[in-house]
Amino acid sequence: MAHNPDLFADRHVGPDDTDLRQLLTVIGVDSLEDLAAKVVPAVIADPADGNGLEALPAALTEPEALAQLAELAEANTVATSMIGLGYYGTHTPAVLRRNILENPAWYTAYTPYQPEISQGRLEALLNFQTMVADLTGMEIAGASMLDEATAAAETMTLLRRASKSKSPKLLVDADLFPQTAAVIATRAEPLDIEVVTIDATAPLPEGDYFGLILQVPGASGRVVDCGPIIEAAHERGILVGVGLDLLAATLITPPGELGADACFGTTQRFGVPMGFGGPHAGYLSVHTKLARQLPGRLVGVSKDDDGNLAYRLSLQTREQHIRREKATSNICTAQVLLAIIAAMYASYHGPEGLTAIARRVHGHARAIASALGDALVHNDFFDTVLAQVPGRADAVVAAANERGINLWRVDADHVSIACDETTTDDDVAAVLAAFGVAEVAPAGPELSGRTSSFLTHPAFHNYRTETAMLRYLRELSDKDIALDRSMIPLGSCTMKLNAAAEMEPITWPGFANLHPFAPAEQTVGIRKLISTLEDMLVAVTGYDRVSLQPNAGSQGEYAGLLAIREYHRSRGDEQRDICLIPASAHGTNAASAVMAGLRVVVVASRESGDVDTDDLRAKIADHADRLAGIMITYPSTHGVFEDEIGDICAAVHDAGGQVYIDGANLNALVGLARPGRFGGDVSHLNLHKTFCIPHGGGGPGVGPIGVREHLAPFVPGHPLVDELSSTLTVSAAPYGSASILPITYAYIAMMGAEGLRRATLTAIASANYIARRLDEYFPVLYTGAQGFVAHECILDLRQITKETGVTVDDVAKRLADYGFHAPTMSFPVAGTLMVEPTESENLREIDAFCDAMIAIRGEIDRVASGEWTVDDNPLRGAPHTAECLVGEWDHPYSREIAVYPNGLPSGGARPKVWPAVRRIDGAYGDRNLICSCPSPEAFADA
Structure with a gap:
């Protein structure tokens, strides 16, 4: 199939037709569909033309998707918000928006x-x-x-x-x-x-x-x-x-x-x-x-x-x-x-700037309070004024709305007015007019009390000009490896393309400047986006209902387990408090279960990495009357499609338990199999993995849950939104991190059914290609029944470490010298590396990573042969900075091997990434806990 410049999937999926043929040849399959038949267990597989994605509309081009999102944004009314309650208008400095957020x-x-x-x-x-x-x-x-x-x-x-x-x-x-x-x-x-x-x-x-x-x-x-x-x-x-x-x-x-x-x-x-x-x-x-x-x-x-x-x-x-x-x-x-x-923002404004903003905010609140006179409820306030207006609250709020301002109706007799950085004198006058006050009275006494200094470090004084700030941000970003410089092959973390067209709408005022408790009639567009996205995720997962409130995968886990717990309690089964969790599971699974009031019972794994179904059945028998459910990742945390997933789900259901399928690895399922159809009762979906919300250095994330109909009454609710009636609330905002939902909406809309399935199969093909290329150098620990992995593979270094002393840490740090971020280290098996390429990396980048790993294996062999000692070799010395090259060099390997293991960039090698520091002593940092900005003298002393 020729490249189609209008087809978003051709921009998102890395391997082109030529790359794909090479991938499939090395793997030993004829096509992506042939791969699907060999990898995905037949008992759970959906047919290509009946996978639920047929409910999605035809794929949009980037301009079409942006136009559709623009219509949704324009359907919202961006009023002046004076609602408060923890959410306030603010001015994002353009230098920060352009150089960080965008x-x-x-x-x-x-x-x-x-x-x-x-x-x-x-x-x-x-x-x-x-x-x-x-x-x-x-x-x-x-x-x-x-x-x-x-x-x-x-x-x-x-x-x-x-x-x-x-x-x-x-x-x-x-x-x-x-x-x-x-x-x-x-x-x-x-x-x-x-x-x-x-x-x-x-x-x-x-x-x-x-x-x-x-x-x-x-x-x-x-x-x-x-x-x-x-x-x-x-x-x-x-x-x-x-x-x-x-x-x-x-x-x-x-x-x-x-x-x-x-x-x-x-x-x-x-x-x-x-x-x-x-x-x-x-x-x-x-x-x-x-x-x-x-x-x-x-x-x-x-x-x-x-x-x-x-x-x-x-x-x-x-x-x-x-x-x-x-x-x-x-x-x-x-x-x-x-x-x-x-x-x-604090660095740009500094302590004086922040204080000035606070005084301006407080001044506007004081002006409103003084004019309200006897209606004022509290004399001591900062930014929010509470007014007593017996029987007039609705009228006052309506009058403010007519003037383009949202106030908060506390009850029939009270209205709250919150000022913020964006509040103007005109806003104050309009608010008072809504109360029927014609003139602004002199402001009352100012709030005070702080005598101590704050933000005294140079970091909050050196970057007050835009020139200084943009250079500081560039200096910091140059010290990092992100997806704009290299693939990040982290198993279980799915670091895929975050397309610019997906990212663009999040800064539009129609989405960015909405208060979460604004009147429903002002938020028609964002609510339509939310409901449409919920329907999209229902189609993808096979569940009956989706809640977008959980604002991280951890919160999704918690919400899903709470739904299971509340379902049992609603049926009088309050004794059901046992949650079975495989030994290979994500650590957050067990922590979430405990938070949800459940007791964790671990299920063993077989040598193959699969869940030990004999141990599972024994644990079910031991706890049958108390079994709440099982929490299982699929494909497994070991990177394998387990053939017995249907039997596992059935065994738990037969004992009266519920099945929680962790959606961390959903990137290997979309378009191939739906957890809501092969046995799951609830799953959380990591929108920051499978559905392209960027990781942002450790967040934001979104972790909505999909549930079958019987669990729908127990998805999260919110005290300030009538339609979210459940008494369970897991995040502050009714719809979680709503402003970044346009990213996932755009991704699904532009990929369409065919593109989503293609992405999944390409991710699986790329992972199997890496497994084939690297297996003779670093054995692949787990594969499925036919010798294939899912969308990630685990490379086993334990024997290498035993024979040579070279550890996964050494390999991870050495990869930085080659210009790569390391794979996931020692999870889920200590002494291993878990690699996930995703569908958005092309063959050139995948091969470059494989070549780097093979070259590192060659360096390990030189340690094994005795040419280099285990304590002084380029792996143990990694990563190498430019600074360490200056002065004496007393290592048995050359400077060139240290910092240009790929060869010089002038010879066609990858651009050099210079790590900012050498290997860091973690134990020293834990023994000497310093968690705020060190003084410049500290650097001088070091």
């Missing part, structure tokens, strides 16, 4: 598990941590959370872990944002935590409690002095977490200085558009004594082999693939891209 060097990067080639995004995240720690008055902050509400829920569990109290009771301020309270309630119940709602201004109730959650300012806008409350709580052994608005923190005394044990919140108003609810970077910060209790990711400072300071993820033993059901959280994805925007 820059593939930033949005296509992966989680920085290879820190030597991730120094840019790690430095940016360290800036984020420093910003949060400074503003909250804490010493340690994590590298971002999924949103404010989930950060609050993580704060709850952190306080419980850290508390000396045995009480299961938690005090929660009634003035929390309603969506935050809903997520806390959902998270608390399976963990047997009893939530007690209180008025934070009243004395604390009698009794034993492990924690207290406050919010400053509160949902009503009220600012309370939390110092006495914290002191009273501590006197009774109660730990305190405070939800803090970071912009307000420039003016008021931060809770960390008042003794709070943790602070949480969102960084959305630091340059990140509302986006109908997300994605936005939440935050969680603590004092040093609780640093090792932090969930999620933490960037720290260590040193490399040359003694230079370098950044890395600290305390990685908390990562879920290691700790599984003992993990402190199921969070895998963070919101890195959005955290970086927020951090650079």
Whole structure:
């Protein structure tokens, strides 16, 4: 088939016809359909013309898709939002929008598990941590959370872990944002935590409690002095977490200085558009004594082999693939891209700029409050004013709407008005006119309290001009390997093309500037996009209903397992609390099951890598009356289509359990088989893997769930959206990270049924090609019954390590010298590399990776022969920086072998990627925990 420039699939799928013939020849099959017949078990396979995708419309061209999305965006009404409740208008500096949000060097990067080639995004995240720690008055902050509400829920569990109290009771301020309270309630119940709602201004109730959650300012806008409350709580052994608005923190005394044990919140108003609810970077910060209790990711400072300071993820033993059901959280994805925007917003404005913005916001709120006079409910506020208008709330809100402004109707007698960075004097006048106030009165007294300095590091002072900022962002991105420079062959992570046409709509005002609680009549376009996308995903998966609320794969896992738990409880089967999980499963699976109130029972694997069905049946028999379900990844985490998946599902169903099919590897199923038709009751779908939402250096992600009809009543709901009536809420926004859903919508619309199936089969073909080419050098650990892998393969280095001392770490670091990101290391089997090429890499890139791996095997052989020692060879010395070439060279291999193993670029080799640092000492970083920006003197000392 000749290349068609109008066919998006020909732009997305890497191998052309010539490449494909070569792939198929090496694999030993005649066609992609022949490959499908040999790889996918017949009992689950859909026919090419009956795979559910026939429900999709014909594939659109890029201009057609963009025109369709433009119509949807134009169907929305972008009013001036003064709703607040955790979502605020903000100005994204153009230099940040163009050079981060719209820059593939930033949005296509992966989680920085290879820190030597991730120094840019790690430095940016360290800036984020420093910003949060400074503003909250804490010493340690994590590298971002999924949103404010989930950060609050993580704060709850952190306080419980850290508390000396045995009480299961938690005090929660009634003035929390309603969506935050809903997520806390959902998270608390399976963990047997009893939530007690209180008025934070009243004395604390009698009794034993492990924690207290406050919010400053509160949902009503009220600012309370939390110092006495914290002191009273501590006197009774109660730990305190405070939800803090970071912009307000420039003016008021931060809770960390008042003794709070943790602070949480969102960084959305630091340059990140509302986006109908997300994605936005939440935050969680603590004092040093609780640093090792932090969930999620933490960037720290260590040193490399040359003694230079370098950044890395600290305390990685908390990562879920290691700790599984003992993990402190199921969070895998963070919101890195959005955290970086927020951090650079703070760098661009600096402490003086942020304070000026806060004073302007506060000034507009004071002007409204003064004019409202006796209608004002709270005298102490920052940006949000609560007005009492007996019986007039609807009329006031309607009058504001007529003037193009959305206010928040609290109840029939109260209206809330929230000011933000975008609020103007004209907006203030229009709001007051809606209240029937003709003149603006002089503003009242200004909020104050903060005396401590913040953001004193040069990172928040050196980049105030656009020239300085764009050069800083370029300097950082040059230190990283993202998809704009190389394939990222990470097994289980599916780093595929994020097409520019898919990305373009997310910054359009019609999507980006919508408040998630805006009136439904103003959000017709985004709601139509959401419902259409749900239908698309129903067609792809074979399920009956899809919920888009979960804003990460981890949240999707949690939501799916909650649906199973609630289904059993609705039938009176409350004793069903056992979740079977194969030994090879993603670590988040076990952590999610525990969070959902289930007990994990591990099912063994056979030597082939398949689930041991004998052990499965034995475990089912042992726990038949208590079996809630099984959580299984398909194709398996070992990269194989297991033939017995139908039998596994049937055995669990026969025992009264439900089947959760982890959708992490759905990229190998789309158009070939539907989990909702071959035995699944629920799956989460990683839109940031299979459906092209970019990884962004570790987030954003979207993890919606598909369910069969009997589980539909138990998908996530939301307290502020009538049509989402379930009492289970897993994310702050009703539809999760809605502003990036146009990416998946565009991908499916442009690929069409034929393109989606072609992409899946090409991904499988590419993985099998790599397996064939590399098997004689690095044995492929698992294959299916006919000798094929799915969309990824595991290369076994354990015998090589045993014979030579060369480890997977050595190979991973050496790949950086060849210009490649390493595959997934030691997961799901220690001492192995899991490789996934995806469908978007062409044969030239795939061959270049294979050639690099074969060349590395040649270097390993030179270690095995004794030519190089195990302690001094180019693998153990990798990666090599330009700096390490200067001065004496006392290694048994040459400088050229060290840094140009491919040959010189002038000779046609790949462009050279220069790692920013040498190999980083992880243990040193964990022993010497530094998680905020180090001083310039620290670099000088190093």
